[in-house]
Amino acid sequence: MSATKLRVAVLYGGFSAEREVSLVSGKACLEALSTLGHEAVAIDMTRDLAALMAALTPRPDVVLNALHGRWGEDGCVQGLLNVLGIPYTHSGLLASSLAMHKPTAKRLFEAAGLRCPGGEVLHRSVVEAGDPMPRPYVVKPIEEGSSVGVVIVQAGDNVPPIQTGAWPYGERVLVEPYIPGRELTVSVMGDRALAVTELRPKRGFYNYEAKYTGGKTEHLVPAPVPEPIYAQAMEEALAAHRTLGCRGVSRADFRYDDRPEQGEAGGLYLLEVNTQPGMTPLSLVPEQAAYLGISFPELVGWMLEQAACD
Secondary structure (H helix, E strand, O other), X not given: OOOOOOEEEEEEOOXXXXXXXXXXXXXXXXXXXXXXXOEEEEEEOOOOHHHHHHHOOOOOOEEEEOOOOOXXXXXXXXXXXXXXXXXXXXXXXXXXXXXXXXXXXHHHHHHOOOOOOOOEEEEXXXXXXXXXXXXXXXXXXXXXXXXXOOEEEOOOOOOOOOXXXXXXXXXXXXXXXXXXXXXXXXXXXXXXXXXXXXXXXXXOOOOHHHHHOOOOEEEEOXXXXXXXXXXXXXXXXXXXXXXXXXXXXXXXXXXXXXXXHXXXXXXXEEEEEEOOOOOOOOOHHHHHHHHOOOOHHHHHHHHHXXXXXX
């Protein structure tokens, strides 16, 4: 239990495509705050800023940001809390917005010497008209998390990745070559990479359902990969965290192409960094922390200690 009792406002829920996951993250954090002896106030985020201001009265000592997806992890809420001068968990405005905008983050990673998949940003009409690159390839929204809207287009698929008029994620689309191999992820806690987990979906790829539905994905921690790859993933996750200017907790996702015939063309590819990783019972950051002997309440307590404004 913390020696200093804090008034903590937990922002959760919200109105992004990841609302349901955020509700679960927020509830788990509320339970941890109770265990730590803090006074916790739950705030289901809406577009009503007057209601938010009322919920933040009396002023909390810190905001625990358990929002996921747009508006909650793209710098919007972070900017508001900066104006109010209320310390909050996770990354600040700039790092949050850079990480959420996948093409910008990719350019920064590549400038820092971190290898990412190729690809380009296209108008959705180009993708609707036909294959913009040889199959297999991946279609992604520019600014969504948790694999929302991600489509892998394989040879032989008959359904177009974007059906005319049915793409709710904006006019621009990120298209990347598909990297075969294994899914790896690394959590970063301040200046320390925690561990490497291999994710093995029991069906399909590691999409939204596989991430948040129990029994859909096998988590292997520590990942059964060669020691040099394990060390590289740890180093690159920390480098990506620092490149974006993240603080608190983040998580870097990789693909590891381990086909021997690929040689140097295979290996590790950084996909993206998540500045608001899930805090659900199935989430990877708490799992890796537990692997190192850090309990969920201890993790939440550490996050509060790192809270700040820009």
